[in-house]
Amino acid sequence: FPVTIEHEKKISERRKSEAKKYTFEHKDGSIFVGTCNELANVTKSHPAEPRKLVAGHYKTHKGWIVK
Secondary structure, eight states, X not given: OOOOHHXXXXXXXXXXXXXXXXXXXXXXXXXXXXXXXXXXHHHTOOTHHHHHHHHTSOSOBTTEXXX
């Protein structure tokens, strides 16, 4: 059955609220708790970059590590 725009928005909001949050630490000592997409917004990078950090493909990303 066709999905309405309203239903798509509800699905999107639910996915955002259920997204896994991580604790990231910057080399300057600051801490950021949030999703990979939120870190991508903070670092102005592509969302795949923090995901690669979390997956262990990168040791650091723009000075951030996963705690």
